[in-house]
Amino acid sequence: MKLIELKQVSISYDHGNQAVQNVSFSxxxxxxxxxxxxxxxxxxxxxxxxxxxxxxxxxxxxxxPPMSRDQIGYLPQKVQVQRDFPASxxxxxxxxxxxxxxxxxxxxxxxxxxxxxLLNIFQLRDQSYRExxxxxxxxxxxxxxxxxxxxxxxxxxxxxGLDPVVTQELYALLKKLNRSRDLTIxxxxxxxxxxxxxxxxxxxxxxxxxxxxxxQDYLQSDIGKTFLGRGRPQ
Amino acid sequence: MTIMNMFSYGxxxxxxxxxxxxxxxxxxxxxxxxxxxxxxxxxxxxxxGFGAMALGVALGQAPLYVAIPVVxxxxxxxxxxxxxxxxxxxxxIALISSSxxxxxxxxxxxxxxxxxxxxxxxxxxxxxITSAEVYACIAVSAVVLILYVLCYNKIFxxxxxxxxxxxxxxxxxxxxxxxxxxxxxxxxxGMRMMGTLLISSLIIFPALTxxxxxxxxxxxxxxxxxxxxxxxxxxxxxxxxxxxLSPGAAIVVADLLLFLCFxxxxxxxxx
Numbered sequence: 001m002k003l004i005e006l007k008q009v010s011i012s013y014d015h016g017n018q019a020v021q022n023v024s025f026s027x028x029x030x031x032x033x034x035x036x037x038x039x040x041x042x043x044x045x046x047x048x049x050x051x052x053x054x055x056x057x058x059x060x061x062x063x064x065p066p067m068s069r070d071q072i073g074y075l076p077q078k079v080q081v082q083r084d085f086p087a088s089x090x091x092x093x094x095x096x097x098x099x100x101x102x103x104x105x106x107x108x109x110x111x112x113x114x115x116x117x118l119l120n121i122f123q124l125r126d127q128s129y130r131e132x133x134x135x136x137x138x139x140x141x142x143x144x145x146x147x148x149x150x151x152x153x154x155x156x157x158x159x160x161g162l163d164p165v166v167t168q169e170l171y172a173l174l175k176k177l178n179r180s181r182d183l184t185i186x187x188x189x190x191x192x193x194x195x196x197x198x199x200x201x202x203x204x205x206x207x208x209x210x211x212x213x214x215x216q217d218y219l220q221s222d223i224g225k226t227f228l229g230r231g232r233p234q
Numbered sequence: 235m236t237i238m239n240m241f242s243y244g245x246x247x248x249x250x251x252x253x254x255x256x257x258x259x260x261x262x263x264x265x266x267x268x269x270x271x272x273x274x275x276x277x278x279x280x281x282x283g284f285g286a287m288a289l290g291v292a293l294g295q296a297p298l299y300v301a302i303p304v305v306x307x308x309x310x311x312x313x314x315x316x317x318x319x320x321x322x323x324x325x326x327i328a329l330i331s332s333s334x335x336x337x338x339x340x341x342x343x344x345x346x347x348x349x350x351x352x353x354x355x356x357x358x359x360x361x362x363i364t365s366a367e368v369y370a371c372i373a374v375s376a377v378v379l380i381l382y383v384l385c386y387n388k389i390f391x392x393x394x395x396x397x398x399x400x401x402x403x404x405x406x407x408x409x410x411x412x413x414x415x416x417x418x419x420x421x422x423x424g425m426r427m428m429g430t431l432l433i434s435s436l437i438i439f440p441a442l443t444x445x446x447x448x449x450x451x452x453x454x455x456x457x458x459x460x461x462x463x464x465x466x467x468x469x470x471x472x473x474x475x476x477x478x479l480s481p482g483a484a485i486v487v488a489d490l491l492l493f494l495c496f497x498x499x500x501x502x503x504x505x
Contacts, residue, residue, distance in 0.1 A: 074401035088450035089396055095391040098404060102384055128449035148402045195389040230273060 009059035019045040037205035073149025077156040077183040096147025111174035253466040255375035259461035261440035277434040278327040280310040285334035292345035309418035358429030358482035439489035446500035
C-alpha cells in the first residue's frame with residue numbers, strides 16, 4: 001500500500017542552486033527506506049520537501065489517504081535548541097503528541113511514558129533537556145518523534161555524533177519498530193554499510209535519482225557496487 | 235502610611251488591577267518572546283505605539299483605538315522581518331523604533347498638542363489610570379490569558395522546535411502570528427502604565443529572572459508570572475512610600491533587583 005508518492009519533484013534554494021532535480025519515488029507501508037548519496041547530493045533537502053519544510057519548485061508530494069502529514073514523526077538532523085532553553089524531558093517528549101487536540105489526554109501521557117521507557121529515558125523525565133549528553137538528547141528527540149509517528153518515522157542522519165554502541169542500539173531499535181509496530185521508516189544516512197544491512201529499499205541521490213529499488217538490486221547494481229566499495233572502511 | 239491604607243485609594247486600586255493583569259500577560263508572552271529571540275520585537279512595538287498614539291491625539295481620536303490596530307499591523311511586519319533572514323532583523327527594528335518616535339514627536343508638535351505630557355508617555359502614568367482604561371485592560375487581558383492557556387502546548391512546541399512542529403503538520407505561522415498579536419495587545423495596554431521606554435522590561439525581565447533558577451518550561455512560566463506581579467507591586471508600593479518616585483522606573487528597578495537575586499540563587503544552586 002502506497003503512503004506517499006513524489007512526482008518530478010525539484011527544489012532549489014534562494015540563490016538559484018538546484019538541490020533536487022526531477023525526483024520521483026514512492027514510499028510503501030512497512031518500508032525501511034534509506035536515502036544515500038554523497039555530501040550535498042540533496043538528501044536532506046528532499047526530506048524537507050517531503051515534509052513541507054522546503055517549498056517545491058516543481059512536482060508534487062501526495063499523501064495517499066489514510067496517510068497524512070500528521071502521521072509522521074520527524075527526527076531533524078540537528079535541533080538548534082538554545083543552550084539555555086528551559087524544558088524537561090517529559091515536556092519535550094509530550095510535544096510529539098501535539099497534533100491531537102488542545103491539551104494532552106491521558107492516552108497521550110501514556111504514549112509518551114511508553115516511548116520514554118522504550119528508549120530508556122524514563123528515569124530522566126524530570127531532568128532538563130539542556131543538561132543531557134548528546135546521546136541522551138537524541139533519544140529524547142526520537143521518543144518525541146515516536147509520539148508523533150502514527151505510521152511513519154522520518155530520520156535525517158540520526159547517528160551523527162553518536163558513539164558506536166549507541167549507534168548499534170539505535171539501528172536495532174529502528175528495525176524492531178519497523179517490524180513489530182509496522183512503522184514505515186525513511187532515513188537519510190551516511191552510513192552506507194548499515195543502510196544496506198537494515199533497509200529493504202535504497203534511494204541513491206545525486207541531485208536526481210541515481211538508483212531506486214530494493215536493497216538486493218542495489219547491491220547488484222554498478223552504482224551500488226561502486227558506492228559500497230568506497231564507503232567501506234579500508 | 236501602611237500598605238493597607240495605600241490600597242484604599244481608588245487610583246491605587248485601579249493601578250493594582252491594571253498592574254497585576256499586565257504583569258501576568260507580559261510575563262507569559264515574555265517567556266516565548268525571549269526564547270524565540272524576539273525580545274526586540276516588544277521594544278520595537280512600544281515605540282510604534284508611541285507614534286500611533288500621537289497620531290490618534292492629532293486626529294482627535296482616543297489614542298488607544300488608533301494604537302491597537304497600528305501596533306498589530308506593526309507586529310505582523312516585525313515578525314516577517316525577523317523570519318526573513320535576508321534582512322537584518324535587529325537593524326530593521328531599530329530603524330522602525332526611532333522613526334516611529336520621530337514621527338510621533340513631529341505629529342505632536344505640528345498639531346499644537348501642548349497639553350500632552352511627553353514624559354508621561356515615555357515613562358507611564360500608572361497612578362492616573364481611569365476606570366474606562368481599567369475595563370479595556372481587563373478585556374484585553376482576558377483575551378490574552380484565555381488564548382494563551384488554550385494554546386499553551388502548541389506555543390511550547392513552536393517555541394522549542396519550530397521545524398519539528400511544522401513537520402508534524404502544525405501551522406507554525408499561525409502560532410507565531412498569534413504570539414505577535416497577543417504581544418501587540420499587551421504592549422498597547424501596558425504602555426499607559428509603564429510608558430514607551432519601560433514596557434519592554436516588563437516582557438523581558440520576568441522570563442530571564444525565572445530562567446536563572448528553573449529548568450522546565452512550565453516552572454519558568456509560573457515563576458515568571460509570580461516574579462512579574464511581585465515586581466509591579468513592589469514598584470507601586472515604593473513609589474507611594476517615596477515621594478516623587480516614578481512608579482514605572484520603580485517597577486523596572488524592582489525587576490532588576492529580583493533578577494540579581496535569582497541570578498545569585500541560580501549560581502549557588504548550580505555549584
